[in-house]
């Protein structure tokens with residue numbers, strides 16, 4: 432019966448492909464609208480390229496899901512620009528729309544002085560990682576960046592560790608190049624920068640590298656580096672704190688960056704459009720509470736990179752509650768204003784969240800428990816966690832469809848025609864694998 436329904440999924444990456452596949456397996460015809468030619472989202476543009484094996488695996492996973500015969504892919508089609516929610520819901524009558532658009536807007540670092548910066552002494556994490564991942568492509572035409580000695584990374588999550596690593600790899604590369612040495616990124620990532628320099632007969636201590644620094648407002652043991660259930664018990668929390676400390680310690684020893692915990696940026700001093708000093712407030716953690724000590728510090732630096740989180744981009748027609756889409760319930764992700772519009776993946780919270788009562792909670796909690804053993808940042812488990820979370824939502828969507836009457840033949844035809852017209856305008860011939868190969872060949 433439900434095979435006569437159609438659904439639209441916006442965004443075809445980790446969460447979008449999972450949901451589209453789950454719905455397609457239930458017999459629905461699913462249209463996936465993706466703003467980019469290829470649907471790899473954070474896997475391609477947020478996960479640094481040294482995770483090449485994981486990237487390849489996750490991309491293959493997405494490819495195989497989107498190749499499902501019930502899935503109709505529409506590339507280079509952005510919700511809010513080429514199609515609107517109103518068009519999909521009211522003009523075409525698509526009963527189920529799923530937003531799997533991720534979190535691509537850097538949360539703004541709002542400190543005095545930042546708006547006086549006119550050069551690249553102030554950067555955000557998302558464009559920086561995009562440049563780092565794509566800079567080597569022959570046809571790359573995006574913005575290029577130079578990492579400055581002693582760059583400061585503001586933040587404390589997974590991404591800030593990646594950014595600090597990127598800084599150290601770039602600074603090592605720059606210093607080694609002065610000795611005629613070309614560094615190998617994968618060697619630096621796997622064995623550390625000290626080992627990379629040593630195998631070229633260079634000594635870190637003699638290179639004059641001014642290390643990057645992470646500035647984090649809480650303690651290292653509070654860094655959100657592993658997915659955690661809401662209100663974890665004392666045992667889980669203690670284990671998580673141990674894991675966080677180990678991850679950060681491993682990274683410091685391998686990559687040489689420093690971490691200033693319990694410091695909050697308060698302002699920057701800017702000269703001629705460029706940062707010269709970052710001012711900090713020193714915090715303390717007492718009786719489970721974070722507070723300012725009243726002490727302040729001034730850190731001379733010429734580059735600040737903000738990595739304080741990514742949030743969903745506002746889309747016309749989607750109500751927001753603060754930084755997030757306004758959903759009735761964080762787990763099901765259904766919008767407050769529109770029954771039949773659900774959010775999944777990073778579009779809902781920007782990070783992992785779970786409601787214990789869900790039927791699939793056990794499966795999800797197994798994935799989270801597995802995270803408690805790690806000593807390295809483990810993206811594979813995080814992707815799996817997101818995919819499991821998305822899968823769990825399919826059930827809820829299916830229940831919702833039960834409450835509707837089936838669409839008419841005319842409605843189905845008009846949706847099909849609409850999709851075919853969009854695909855033709857983009858030269859998409861209906862074969863996802865052929866399209867992917869064609870796009871990759873142009874890079």
Ligand SMILES: Cc1cc2nc3c(=O)[nH]c(=O)nc-3n(C[C@H](O)[C@H](O)[C@H](O)COP(=O)(O)OP(=O)(O)OC[C@H]3O[C@@H](n4cnc5c(N)ncnc54)[C@H](O)[C@@H]3O)c2cc1C
Pocket residue numbers: 441442443444445446447464465466467469470471472473474477478479508509510511531532533534588589590593746775776777778781782783813814817
């Ligand atoms: C640095 C880093 C930090 C991470 N931190 C976390 C974390 O804290 N918590 C966590 O759970 N996971 C985290 N992850 C893991 C990972 O990002 C997510 O689990 C997973 O990639 C999210 O998948 P997604 O499909 O929701 O979003 P994305 O991978 O971002 O995919 C969204 C897709 O939607 C498309 N899209 C966006 N807007 C539109 C539009 N308007 N119209 C059409 N298409 C659109 C995009 O192009 C993209 O393909 C992190 C990953 C990295 C690399």
